[in-house]
Amino acid sequence: MSKEVVDVLIIGSGHSGGMAAKMLTERGISCLMLNAGPIADVTKNAEEKPAHALPYRGFRPPSRLPHVFQSNEFNANVWVDEKEVPYTYDPDHPYNWVRVRLFGGRSLFWSRQSFRLSDYELKGKSHDGFGDDWPISHADLDPYYSKVEQIFHVSGNKDGIPQMPDGDFFADKTPWTPAMTRLRTVAEKNKFPCVKQRRAEGHDGLASSVNLLLPAAFATGKLKVIPNVIVRELSVDKNTGLVNGAYFVDRISRREMSVKARVVVLAAGTLESTRLLMNSKIANSSGVMGHYLCDQTYGVGVTCSVPEARNGHSAKISGGGAIMPRFRNLDTKASNFVRGYAYNCYSSTGAMDARCFAAYGQELEDKLAEYHGSGITLSAMCEVLARYENHVRPSTDVVDAWGIPALHIQAHYGDNEFNMARDAANTAEQLAHEAGFEVLAKNSEPNPPGYSIHELGTCRMGNDPKTSVLNKWNQSHDIKNLFVVDGAAFVSAGWQNPTMTILALAMRSSEYLAEQMRLRAV
Numbered sequence: 001m002s003k004e005v006v007d008v009l010i011i012g013s014g015h016s017g018g019m020a021a022k023m024l025t026e027r028g029i030s031c032l033m034l035n036a037g038p039i040a041d042v043t044k045n046a047e048e049k050p051a052h053a054l055p056y057r058g059f060r061p062p063s064r065l066p067h068v069f070q071s072n073e074f075n076a077n078v079w080v081d082e083k084e085v086p087y088t089y090d091p092d093h094p095y096n097w098v099r100v101r102l103f104g105g106r107s108l109f110w111s112r113q114s115f116r117l118s119d120y121e122l123k124g125k126s127h128d129g130f131g132d133d134w135p136i137s138h139a140d141l142d143p144y145y146s147k148v149e150q151i152f153h154v155s156g157n158k159d160g161i162p163q164m165p166d167g168d169f170f171a172d173k174t175p176w177t178p179a180m181t182r183l184r185t186v187a188e189k190n191k192f193p194c195v196k197q198r199r200a201e202g203h204d205g206l207a208s209s210v211n212l213l214l215p216a217a218f219a220t221g222k223l224k225v226i227p228n229v230i231v232r233e234l235s236v237d238k239n240t241g242l243v244n245g246a247y248f249v250d251r252i253s254r255r256e257m258s259v260k261a262r263v264v265v266l267a268a269g270t271l272e273s274t275r276l277l278m279n280s281k282i283a284n285s286s287g288v289m290g291h292y293l294c295d296q297t298y299g300v301g302v303t304c305s306v307p308e309a310r311n312g313h314s315a316k317i318s319g320g321g322a323i324m325p326r327f328r329n330l331d332t333k334a335s336n337f338v339r340g341y342a343y344n345c346y347s348s349t350g351a352m353d354a355r356c357f358a359a360y361g362q363e364l365e366d367k368l369a370e371y372h373g374s375g376i377t378l379s380a381m382c383e384v385l386a387r388y389e390n391h392v393r394p395s396t397d398v399v400d401a402w403g404i405p406a407l408h409i410q411a412h413y414g415d416n417e418f419n420m421a422r423d424a425a426n427t428a429e430q431l432a433h434e435a436g437f438e439v440l441a442k443n444s445e446p447n448p449p450g451y452s453i454h455e456l457g458t459c460r461m462g463n464d465p466k467t468s469v470l471n472k473w474n475q476s477h478d479i480k481n482l483f484v485v486d487g488a489a490f491v492s493a494g495w496q497n498p499t500m501t502i503l504a505l506a507m508r509s510s511e512y513l514a515e516q517m518r519l520r521a522v
Contacts, residue, residue: 006032007517009246009261011231011276014105015499016486016506017267018209018217019148023510025222029517032259033225034248036268037101040108049074067096069451078102078109084401093412096450097271103227104210105269106453112200112207113323113344113497114154116145116165116504120330120340121383121494128329128338131386134491135463135472138165144504152207152503156198163340164193164325164496172196177320179306179347179376184322186435192327194345200499228252230402234264234280234482243282243482249402263481263513263522267506270487271392274458275407277484278394283476289469290393292457293411294386294493297446300421301343301379302428303356304437305371314349314373321346324378326495328423337419341382342495343428348375356440376437380424381495382446385416386457390449411449421446454498459488474509481522485509 007030010017021031051058054073065071068079080099089095100106120127122134122141146168156169174196176184187194200207217223228251235258237244245260266273274290277283309317326340352371359367390412394405425444432439462468465477474489476482485506487498516522 003260005260005262006030007261008032008263008265008513009034009259010265010267011246012105012267012269012273012486013103013209013214013225014267014269014486015107015110015209015213016502017105017265018107018213019503019506020265020267020485020510021217021223022213023507024514025217025220027514028220028222029514030222031217031224032261033223034229034231034246034259035101035103035105035225035227036230036251037103037227039103039227067094067450068098069096069447070098086398086400086406088395088398088406088408090410093410094448095409095411096448097409097455098450098453099269099272103225104208104214107208108206108210110200110207110499111497112202114149114152114156114198114200114500115496116141116167117494117496117501118163118165120163120326121492121496124339124492128333130338132460132462132467132491135461140472141501141504141508144507145500148500148503148507151212152200152500153202154198154200154500157196159193159195161193161195161325163327163330164195164323167198169198174320177347178317179309180320180322180345182306182435183345183376183431186431187324189434190431192324192431194322194324197321197323229257230400230404231268231276232279232402232404234276234282235260236280236282236479241479243479251402254402263483263517265510265513266482266484266488267486270455270458271407271409273484273486273488274392275394277459278392279405283469283478283482285478286466286469288388288460288467290458291388291391292386292460292491293390293392293409293455294384294457294490295449295454296452296493296495297382297384297413297417297421298379298452299445299447300382300424300443301377302425302432302439302443303353303441304376304378304432304439305352305374306347306376306437307374309374310370310372312373318347318349318373318376328420334423337416337423339383339385339416339420340495341380341420341424343424344377344379344381346377346379348377349373350375352440376432378428378431380421380428381452381497382417382420382424383493383495384413384449386460386490386492387414392458409450413446413449417446454487454493456487456490456493456498459484460491461489462491473512474505475512483509483513
């Protein structure tokens with residue numbers, strides 16, 4: 001590249017990188033964005049094929065992407081090739097690291113659940129004594145949450161539930177179906193909240209960085225993007241100790257390049273940002289970088305049938321969804337775990353999963369026909385505690401296709417996660433029985449860590465530079481012109497999908513950075 005020094009180098013193009021680009025360029029700051037994957041052209045690169053035309057009939061080919069449960073033949077080209085970009089873990093404690101290297105990153109595949117963290121999460125230690133409080137409260141994030149909700153067109157209702165703060169929504173006026181009304185009635189009888197989902201509707205069927213954030217940045221004329229480059233290391237000025245750019249390699253040609261920058265913003269995703277910092281050997285005077293990896297457990301819950309909806313009667317009964325936000329450990333304490341979980345509730349009008357029935361052949365076909373459209377699920381989202389021992393570090397003997405040290409992930413669930421999962425499964429079963437649903441399947445064993453695709457922590461924020469990596473503005477304690485605006489900054493996970501909080505933090509941090517640059521403080 002030329003010897004030009006860019007104002008801000010942004011690494012990553014997902015929700016956090018897109019938000020940083022939008023906020024900074026709209027304030028007149030020039031940005032260069034590096035992205036590890038190509039710019040996807042859906043009309044050119046996507047081709048619909050029927051299942052019968054595929055070698056494995058749409059199922060996942062054996063040994064292909066073993067840690068991406070979500071993959072199949074229809075979407076296998078979306079995920080990062082684990083042979084090209086490997087990672088390692090203790091065989092006794094597998095970790096499912098799900099990665100996407102496309103322009104827009106995982107924002108292209110976001111499920112769109114749009115929740116705020118409450119002070120039960122942000123000030124968790126003050127509430128139950130475990131872990132650490134965040135250096136910010138909901139009041140600090142509230143104005144940024146509101147702006148994000150407007151950009152992403154979040155639907156929902158103002159329900160007045162402290163553990164799921166209200167926001168600036170457009171009203172969800174969809175009616176409650178009979179099946180969901182029965183569930184809500186039973187939940188409220190047990191003093192559990194059950195309300196409409198909160199979901200980013202976005203625009204034209206997409207709520208991503210590519211269509212809601214980056215167009216505004218491009219429109220300023222202040223954003224340039226280089227796709228298909230892998231950042232190897234951040235460079236540091238030996239005289240000042242500040243970061244001053246990055247070394248990177250072309251993904252295809254393998255040409256080595258570099259760029260100089262006044263400020264570096266990391267937005268590559270929790271573990272990729274941390275991997276880059278650790279491989280660069282910077283910003284870790286506290287020694288806690290890489291530690292406190294956390295997320296949510298998924299896979300726990302029940303699958304049920306609404307008896308009255310069977311045999312072709314689902315049209316007037318089934319359909320709709322709801323969220324039952326955290327109800328444990330608020331005013332009372334559970335005996336064997338701290339924090340809490342929520343239920344995603346969904347009433348299906350479609351086919352049942354054949355695995356719900358111990359039947360084969362004609363008997364199975366008859367069961368599937370009878371139960372079609374009668375399904376209802378309660379799926380738990382359970383908080384995983386941020387513990388020091390759950391950590392990542394560069395591998396000493398495994399590198400990726402460009403010779404960059406891979407990441408070793410050491411993470412496992414503890415008694416708190418397993419006890420919470422059992423409580424979630426048992427409570428879901430109880431609610432289903434009280435509602436008169438037939439429970440067809442119950443699971444109290446969570447999927448492996450990482451399955452939620454919500455990896456968080458490893459560069460946590462805090463007021464004390466001795467116990468945290470970033471300050472409350474997502475700014476490195478050690479290097480004032482280095483910012484980390486993705487999920488790595490989280491102090492705790494909560495039960496909530498983290499996307500809205502990542503967006504709010506990125507917006508807040510970028511606003512602060514812009515002002516610091518105006519004052520020439522960075």
